[in-house]
Amino acid sequence: MTTAVHQLDDGAWVSVNDSREVNVSDLWRLARHDFCPCRLADFLAEGFVEVAPDGADVDARVAGQCIQCGASGVTDWLTLGRVDPETGAFRPVVPESTHVPGRRSRLAAPP
Amino acid sequence: MPSKVERWKDETYGMEVRDHLLRFAEDGWDAIPEDEHDAWFERFKWWGLYHQRKGQESYFMMRIGTPMGRMTPEQLRTVGEVAREYATGPVENPEFGEAYADFTTRQSIQLHWIKVEDIPDIWDELESAGLSTIQACGDSWRNIVGSPVAGRDADELIDVWPIVQELHETFKGNDLYTNLPRKWKVAMTGDRRGSGQGDINDLAFEPAIKELDGEEVEGFNVNVGGGLARKEPRFARDIDVFCRPENATDVAAGLSALFRDYGDREDRFNARIKFLVDEWGPEKVRSVLQEEYVDYELPTAGEDLRDEYDYNAGRADAAGDYIGVHDQSDGRNFVGLSVLVGRMAAEDVIDLADLAEAYGSEMIGLTQRQNVIVGDIADEDLDSFLAEPLLSEHSPDPHPFMRGSIACTGTEYCSLSIVETKNRMVRYGRWLRDNVPVPEGVEDFHIHLSGCTASCAQPQIADISLRGMKTRKDGDAVEAFDVGLGGGLGENPQFADWVKMRVPADEVPGYIANLLETYERERAGPEESFRDFVADRDEDDLADLAEGEETSYEDPYLGNTKMTWYPYAEDDDMNASPAPTDGHGEPLPSDD
Numbered sequence: 001m002t003t004a005v006h007q008l009d010d011g012a013w014v015s016v017n018d019s020r021e022v023n024v025s026d027l028w029r030l031a032r033h034d035f036c037p038c039r040l041a042d043f044l045a046e047g048f049v050e051v052a053p054d055g056a057d058v059d060a061r062v063a064g065q066c067i068q069c070g071a072s073g074v075t076d077w078l079t080l081g082r083v084d085p086e087t088g089a090f091r092p093v094v095p096e097s098t099h100v101p102g103r104r105s106r107l108a109a110p111p
Numbered sequence: 112m113p114s115k116v117e118r119w120k121d122e123t124y125g126m127e128v129r130d131h132l133l134r135f136a137e138d139g140w141d142a143i144p145e146d147e148h149d150a151w152f153e154r155f156k157w158w159g160l161y162h163q164r165k166g167q168e169s170y171f172m173m174r175i176g177t178p179m180g181r182m183t184p185e186q187l188r189t190v191g192e193v194a195r196e197y198a199t200g201p202v203e204n205p206e207f208g209e210a211y212a213d214f215t216t217r218q219s220i221q222l223h224w225i226k227v228e229d230i231p232d233i234w235d236e237l238e239s240a241g242l243s244t245i246q247a248c249g250d251s252w253r254n255i256v257g258s259p260v261a262g263r264d265a266d267e268l269i270d271v272w273p274i275v276q277e278l279h280e281t282f283k284g285n286d287l288y289t290n291l292p293r294k295w296k297v298a299m300t301g302d303r304r305g306s307g308q309g310d311i312n313d314l315a316f317e318p319a320i321k322e323l324d325g326e327e328v329e330g331f332n333v334n335v336g337g338g339l340a341r342k343e344p345r346f347a348r349d350i351d352v353f354c355r356p357e358n359a360t361d362v363a364a365g366l367s368a369l370f371r372d373y374g375d376r377e378d379r380f381n382a383r384i385k386f387l388v389d390e391w392g393p394e395k396v397r398s399v400l401q402e403e404y405v406d407y408e409l410p411t412a413g414e415d416l417r418d419e420y421d422y423n424a425g426r427a428d429a430a431g432d433y434i435g436v437h438d439q440s441d442g443r444n445f446v447g448l449s450v451l452v453g454r455m456a457a458e459d460v461i462d463l464a465d466l467a468e469a470y471g472s473e474m475i476g477l478t479q480r481q482n483v484i485v486g487d488i489a490d491e492d493l494d495s496f497l498a499e500p501l502l503s504e505h506s507p508d509p510h511p512f513m514r515g516s517i518a519c520t521g522t523e524y525c526s527l528s529i530v531e532t533k534n535r536m537v538r539y540g541r542w543l544r545d546n547v548p549v550p551e552g553v554e555d556f557h558i559h560l561s562g563c564t565a566s567c568a569q570p571q572i573a574d575i576s577l578r579g580m581k582t583r584k585d586g587d588a589v590e591a592f593d594v595g596l597g598g599g600l601g602e603n604p605q606f607a608d609w610v611k612m613r614v615p616a617d618e619v620p621g622y623i624a625n626l627l628e629t630y631e632r633e634r635a636g637p638e639e640s641f642r643d644f645v646a647d648r649d650e651d652d653l654a655d656l657a658e659g660e661e662t663s664y665e666d667p668y669l670g671n672t673k674m675t676w677y678p679y680a681e682d683d684d685m686n687a688s689p690a691p692t693d694g695h696g697e698p699l700p701s702d703d
Binding site (some may be wrong): 004006009010011012013017018019020021023024025026027037042044048049067070072104 | 165342505527529583
């Protein structure tokens, strides 16, 4: 099943298969990241800059800032959730748990 | 590669979207194919319909574009009647009740909780009164802003109303400009106040005088590429062009075609013309306009009137708005009324229309400060008009903190906002009024509260700028604000300095109280405006002016209002949402 993912309304939210799934304004805990000097960043998502499926995962680069140190910018790729390959249902991750941003294993678009 | 939105627009956009909306209205919410929601909701914007945020599926915000905010009392009554009949949701707003209209910072009207099934009837009502939702949102010519009292204001160089009407007629529903890379915001100013706020628009016509062929000509200087969104604020840049009033449509056509042809359609975050002006510089914008889009020789810029501008300028010697009684050029008066955060109950909208008509007014104006003007009040009627009971609620002489408050839509309905806004600003205003002494001489103090970096409340151009944020308080995530100071337009426009970051929302009133105490104590005197006081201090001094503080102010929206389906519902859990609903507001069965 092909997964359609879009960031819409100026990056306000992420749509997965035409259903609004992930919003700005959540706080994400980021570990092993280079976003800011904090060991565990407390990252406020202010806008989704880029979004792409990676297998069953839905990944995004997110603009925002760490509310501990104030650093702002765009994260590396974060996994927002996973699409059930059988049903197509999206299962979001819990933003408040710890996430490790990283490079994508696949290109967002064909070369 | 063009963005997905561009591909959706290539398939269907503009006028033809109306037929699809009518079809969906006839068949109901379920008729919009589930796997095409994103594409259709993007297209609906062109007709002024914006799908509300998560938890409010099947409900739309509807925007009505009123050029320069100008309406007849009859049109205002229609707005109130439509709001009363159709803009009601499952839950009342605790401050504003069941039905209301929002007057926006771009002089439009926004209604919420609109169901797709009701759109044809609403359009019938609006259009029979000469109102429209066409191009109120989406990637095209938006509502043209400017002074609603053009032609009536005793303090103006040029009456721009006929020109704005011509622009409106030319560029609404015009296939050539239907599909631009992004929104296109135009301001036209003919007064000496600077009330068009052209500096923050994509295209600004500013009043100017130029000697041409030995004759002094009144017209406009042309500035391009202003805007506030996404932490990338720009003032419109001077492209060194003077424009005669009769050439305004040609110049506007040329610049919007230039944007259509050269704007970035691959990256929507880089699409606004402000980024093209960054890349090209104003000189190239001028030369491309001249060579490719205009068939007469563009004169260089004329002498502007900026030193007279006082609208939202933070001056101590002049109010920066239209509140109160002002002279009209015909000897009558226009009266500016304060509408706190721009939201007016539907019944008040209707009452105001009746009142205006009873006093012989032919003009209602919405201002960029979210207030309303009633024009054409005769001298002999003025006292009785000012004594009308409705004016105790929407006052021509409001408290300075109520007068200067602006707020965007916020998490009540908006997908982008980080925090609750309008109800909070109402509570801030009341608390400040009741608890904080106004510094001597201050009549008009501007606090702009915006829920996010989209900057719909124009936070960068206020005495105090509040921009939605989050922070932690005792370990819990709470809604908060970044605080900026000293922004404003006028002769020398200036964006606010962001001096205090992540102040918890319940400590903001205490911060403002402390700040104003410092201002009154340390300023040179009442003649030193707050904006000048800020401009005289460096970054460190500004950060030290005040601290946030808990006070008697209580904030009921401190948690994450975005997690709710509606922040004021008794059961606000996302799963408790009745949406999506059918045309009668009854929940539709879920697929799960």
